[in-house]
Amino acid sequence: MTDPIVAKIEANPKYHELRRKRNAFGWTLTIFMMVVYYGYIALIAFNKPFLAQPLGTGVTTLGVPLGMGVIVFTIVITAIYVRRANSEFDALTKDILKDSSK
């Protein structure tokens, strides 16, 4: 395929900036998510008593806030990505598409 627009975008340094930034950001957050989730699973697999220890004098265990924490973390990390992608990355993409149609 020798689409001239594609070639134009390819040659645009902004496109490479977008790729660099977005890939770094996306993969970093992916690694964070994997570490948090599989870390949590590893805690359950190898150190159940840690999660089962009560907080203070009540029956609520450390596992409850941690589990809820993983859920909230999942939502927050998604929000962080979407926020940046929908503002910064989309603006950059718009620029690139505008440049390419000149």
Next chain:
Amino acid sequence: MINRLKHLTLAASLMAYGAAQAAGPDMGHVEKQATNWTAIIMFTVFVVATLFITKWAAARTKSAADFYTAGGGITGFQNGLAIAGDYMSAASFLGISAMVMTAGYDGIIYSIGFLVGWPLITFLMAERLRNLGKFTFADVAGYRFQQGPIRAFAASGTLVVVAFYLIAQMVGAGQLIQLLFGLDYIYAVIVVGALMMVYVLFGGMTATTWVQIIKACMLLAGVTFMAIMVLAQYGFSPEALFAKAVEVQTIIAGHAKDAAIASAAAAQAAAATPEAAAKAAEAATKAAAMDPAKTGLAIMGPGGFIKDPISAISFGMALMFGTAGLPHILMRFFTVPDAKEARKSVLWATTWIGYFYILIFIIGFGAITLVLTNPEYADVVKGVLKGGGNMAAVRVAEAVGGNVFFGFISAVAFATILAVVAGLTLSGASAVSHDIYATLVKKGKADSAAELKVSRITTICLGIIAVVLGIAFQKQNIAFMVALAFAIAASANFPVLFMSVLWKDCTTKGAVIGGFLGLISSVGLTVVSPAVWEATLGNPKGSAWFPYSSPALFSMTIGFVGVWLFSVLDRSKQAEAERAAYKAQQVRSETGLGASGASGH
């Protein structure tokens, strides 16, 4: 003892059992309930409302694009609700709350598994899917490949996943309705099949999406109300709720201990042989050593859910990556106008699903304190529910909101199955009409009207097949089927999609061979796993040669390695051309160039 035993069996079967709850709960033994008129009236109201929506949607469904993707006119927020609706199935609602009731904390571990795939879809796939896709995921996976083989693979992957998912849903629907409405199984299955056909046939994606959105709103409102009412009884203190739940479970464990001591004593008195006496004495020691306080407290910590780490990781992978390969979830990315809305929809979906799981945790504990202590709903001595464990959430609804709210929640549970089944059928119909008919048979030259006709005929066929399979599998143990659907999606569809979009050296040959290897190995390994080989096919215990509950860790590896290996080995001219075409695909997937017109609006 019963309680102990329950924990043990739960621990042993939780993986396969759990996976089934993604869509169709393994209802265990189901007792038909008295006909519940409140629920039936509520459900009828829902059906009438959705039929009006279908009528409205039908007027707007003129082209194939309208049928497949609602013309691309769904907003991110609406689509997020619809995706969440696909995910918050009757099974996760009833199944996870039941799991929290019996196993406590393990319920939360299980539900987290379903949530963590979403960020990865957002970071790596959502935008590219939207930018390259038109109607089906084959549009994305086959962007630069030879259309024949890749479409054939994608249609197989879609139809196999849809078939297993549909069977699980239909059987689940039949059992659920017996449970909630007191209707016969066969009527329930026919009602689901007929309504689903009407939605899809006339309203296409627009109706399917709106039915899902309405149901999601009703479900979210319902669980919010329930969770607030449960917490209100404990002064909005989760600690007080947990403390009461531990107390209830301790009392139940105490009863179990008393029962065990009594039965051991009886066995000792009746023992005729020295062996029997020794056995009874051993049972007596065991019974005396039981610690009700410890058993009660155990619901607050992780129990038997993660037993062997390989099963846990394998199962986690099926859930995490299977989501990114489920055709009825993927097609929802094509209903929004652009990448921005696609991202928004995943964010909303993740938020609603996470919120839902947190509330389900509270409702499950509410079931312990409000339902297990009520002799009307449960055997309070043994701590088991009347009518099966899956009634936990609906009984909580009855306890906090009376009969009308009970009817409402029952109707919502049924509506949930209906909405999910409609989405599944639509994705199956798209695979046949768009991938096979329009692209393969007509070589992309089919006109919109003919394509629409084929998808409607397929919808009718799929509806009939679903009803027949639902009836055929009524008595089967279908617990493994959704696990299988997730594993196939993770091992066949996901590797092909991922590699074709992100790896420049991927070729048609690699994608098709690797995809089929993933498909065959995931099905094969499931057949020889304990859940099917022993539990369903009746072979002796321990004879299954694949010891883990989910094949994903292995079959996904086979899928990925297959795609890689056969792409690398592919030295044909065609492969060269495909590699050269990657640049253009990449630019389009990353910038959305040429994508805005993709939905034909």
